[in-house]
Amino acid sequence: MAQQVFAYIIHKSGVADDTALEMITAAGKLNADASVTAVIAGSGAELDGVCKEVASSFSEVWKIDHETLAYINAEVIRPMLTRILPKQGIVLIPHEHFGMDLAPGLSVKLDAAYLPDAVDFEGIEDGKLKAVREEYGGQVSTHVLCDISQGAVITIRPGSFKADESKSAGGNIVDKTAEAVEGGLAGGVRRFLEIAEAEVGDVDITKSDVLVSVGRGIEEEENLEMVFDLAKAMGADVSCSRPIVDAKWLEKSRQVGTSGKTVKPKVYMALGISGSFQHLGGLKGAPFIVAVNKNVKAPIFQAADVGIVDDILDFVPELTDRINEIKG
Amino acid sequence: MEILVCVKRVPDTAENEIEVNRDGTDIERDDLVYSVNEWDNYAVEEAIQIRDKVGGSITVVTVGNEEDEEVVRREMAMGADNGILLSDDAFNGSDGKGIASVLKAAVEKGKYDLILTGAQADDGAGQVGGMLAAMLDWPYASLVNLLEVIDDKKIKVGREIAGGNQEMNEIDLPCVLSIQTGINEPRYVGIRGIRKVASLEIPVHTAAELGIAGNTVGESGARMKRLDYFVPDAGEGAEILEGSTDEIIDKLVELLKAKGGIK
Numbered sequence: 001m002a003q004q005v006f007a008y009i010i011h012k013s014g015v016a017d018d019t020a021l022e023m024i025t026a027a028g029k030l031n032a033d034a035s036v037t038a039v040i041a042g043s044g045a046e047l048d049g050v051c052k053e054v055a056s057s058f059s060e061v062w063k064i065d066h067e068t069l070a071y072i073n074a075e076v077i078r079p080m081l082t083r084i085l086p087k088q089g090i091v092l093i094p095h096e097h098f099g100m101d102l103a104p105g106l107s108v109k110l111d112a113a114y115l116p117d118a119v120d121f122e123g124i125e126d127g128k129l130k131a132v133r134e135e136y137g138g139q140v141s142t143h144v145l146c147d148i149s150q151g152a153v154i155t156i157r158p159g160s161f162k163a164d165e166s167k168s169a170g171g172n173i174v175d176k177t178a179e180a181v182e183g184g185l186a187g188g189v190r191r192f193l194e195i196a197e198a199e200v201g202d203v204d205i206t207k208s209d210v211l212v213s214v215g216r217g218i219e220e221e222e223n224l225e226m227v228f229d230l231a232k233a234m235g236a237d238v239s240c241s242r243p244i245v246d247a248k249w250l251e252k253s254r255q256v257g258t259s260g261k262t263v264k265p266k267v268y269m270a271l272g273i274s275g276s277f278q279h280l281g282g283l284k285g286a287p288f289i290v291a292v293n294k295n296v297k298a299p300i301f302q303a304a305d306v307g308i309v310d311d312i313l314d315f316v317p318e319l320t321d322r323i324n325e326i327k328g
Numbered sequence: 329m330e331i332l333v334c335v336k337r338v339p340d341t342a343e344n345e346i347e348v349n350r351d352g353t354d355i356e357r358d359d360l361v362y363s364v365n366e367w368d369n370y371a372v373e374e375a376i377q378i379r380d381k382v383g384g385s386i387t388v389v390t391v392g393n394e395e396d397e398e399v400v401r402r403e404m405a406m407g408a409d410n411g412i413l414l415s416d417d418a419f420n421g422s423d424g425k426g427i428a429s430v431l432k433a434a435v436e437k438g439k440y441d442l443i444l445t446g447a448q449a450d451d452g453a454g455q456v457g458g459m460l461a462a463m464l465d466w467p468y469a470s471l472v473n474l475l476e477v478i479d480d481k482k483i484k485v486g487r488e489i490a491g492g493n494q495e496m497n498e499i500d501l502p503c504v505l506s507i508q509t510g511i512n513e514p515r516y517v518g519i520r521g522i523r524k525v526a527s528l529e530i531p532v533h534t535a536a537e538l539g540i541a542g543n544t545v546g547e548s549g550a551r552m553k554r555l556d557y558f559v560p561d562a563g564e565g566a567e568i569l570e571g572s573t574d575e576i577i578d579k580l581v582e583l584l585k586a587k588g589g590i591k
Contacts, residue, residue, distance in 0.1 A: 073497070074468070074470075075467050075468065078462075096490070097470070097471055097487065097489045097495075100458070101469065101470045101471070101487070103458070104455040104462070105458045105459065105468055106462075107459070108425070108459050113551035114424060114459070114551075115552060116424070116453040116454060117453065117454075130555070135450060135451045140347075140355060140557050140558070141559065142555070142558070143555040143556050144553065145552075145553045189466075189467040190497050190499045190503075192495070193496040195489075195494070195495055196493065196495075198491060199492075210589050234590050235590065235591030236589070242510070243509075247513075258490060259488050259491075261492060262491070266589070267588060269589070288587040290583070295345055296568075301565055301568070302565050302566070303566075305566060306566055306568075306580070307566030307568045307569065308569050308576055309568060310576075315573065318573055319580065322577050322581060326590075327590075
């Protein structure tokens with residue numbers, strides 16, 4: 001008998017995350033005949049809206065509706081999921097900040113295998129799933145073999161599986177709340193307080209048409225000046241990748257990526273940025289991407305339109321000089 | 329506060345280009361520079377700052393062999409008080425759950441209020457902290473980029489979520505946290521610091537001493553196995569501009585003008 005497949009749906013402001021439809025494709029790659037059950041937790045009318053939206057794409061929707069889930073805390077939802085999910089099932093969860101909070105512990109509680117951050121599936125043989133992952137910030141990929149015969153929790157990298165837009169399922173919505181809270185609520189050991197909104201910086205990079213973005217390749221804080229010089233010559237704004245913010249050389253409001261800002265410029269210059277999926281996840285609207293990096297194997301060259309294999313410390317000042325010459 | 333920090337020795341990606349070896353069985357390990365996983369370094373720094381504020385001690389632990397001992401020693405040079413090496417042939421080939429099981433056994437031999445791990449390491453899985461918490465039945469928070477001790481029963485943590493926002497939580501002790509980079513500025517460790525801890529004895533615990541049955545960890549207990557390493561099909565990729573720097577800049581400037589990149 002085929003294993004049951006579940007997809008944990010992340011939603012915000014009454015709208016399901018893009019990963020909902022990506023998990024249908026992922027589930028289809030596990031087993032083309034699998035019927036996929038969406039699991040959606042939340043509270044009230046907002047939850048009902050999401051369930052209705054998702055039901056057009058999944059063969060069944062399990063709903064957990066509880067006031068404690070108005071803002072979902074992994075410590076609260078994990079015991080609920082452990083109660084309602086069958087031990088031998090396969091549970092797909094998006095590999096983002098909430099999934100990373102929930103999934104490893106869920107695999108322990110379900111006594112299931114754990115396959116984190118899968119980017120592709122290549123088939124199941126004798127109860128073992130062959131999957132593709134990345135290591136070393138995307139510099140190399142690996143095939144892994146995961147024994148899913150006793151159940152598995154699998155986190156899916158957002159954007160790695162194509163969204164299934166067919167909306168062909170049209171499933172029932174089943175209220176699982178009573179079963180989920182049977183025996184009482186747990187998870188009070190961690191209490192959600194509030195969301196501290198990102199600080200507004202001196203530039204709003206989400207509005208910029210042209211971004212000159214700098215990463216670890218800049219090496220020293222003093223070298224940032226050359227990046228600002230280039231941006232000035234081009235009429236661009238300066239953004240950056242995570243290591244520059246970690247080093248406190250630029251403010252968080254300039255960081256492009258899933259944990260920073262989502263930007264949609266026309267032109268994006270990636271200078272000394274390796275191009276992790278978290279960074280690329282913050283780039284939308286198909287900009288023209290120019291990558292300058294001394295490491296020819298940097299993943300950024302896969303995402304870029306044009307690449308230059310050079311040390312940015314040498315290349316950037318020369319480019320700036322030329323642009324300034326042209327502009328007179 | 330008694331703090332345990334779990335660390336891992338990894339190839340330093342800032343110092344090395346990671347390449348796949350000829351038959352795809354491993355990455356090319358000759359000439360690799362190893363260091364402590366970057367995230368773990370932030371975790372140790374955070375532990376030091378907590379200890380210096382509220383007192384207590386810090387133990388750094390790793391699962392590995394005698395080569396891995398160097399990262400424990402390095403973090404002691406940084407300021408951790410104790411180090412432990414969990415080492416046994418039976419641990420080889422462990423998956424995330426195997427490593428978490430070994431760490432759980434070590435946790436139960438001590439008395440800790442707080443366990444910190446890095447948010448992820450070289451394999452990008454980000455799994456051991458969450459598993460360890462679930463095994464211990466302790467609360468967990470991942471991707472922590474702010475930590476404030478409230479009292480000896482609870483702490484306040486900020487989690488990094490999307491869009492540069494931060495999710496604030498109060499969490500009871502004991503708990504497990506995975507620490508995100510940027511939470512602090514890890515201190516520099518000089519040669520003198522390293523020298524000071526060079527001759528310290530670092531206790532080694534084996535599977536038997538930890539009371540771990542061999543078949544629950546290591547390769548036999550692993551449900552996740554790595555088959556190979558490979559470099560994915562390059563696909564389209566970028567058009568790499570060739571020629572002298574002048575020629576490259578000529579081409580680039582034309583492209584940028586055409587795409588509206590120079591205003």
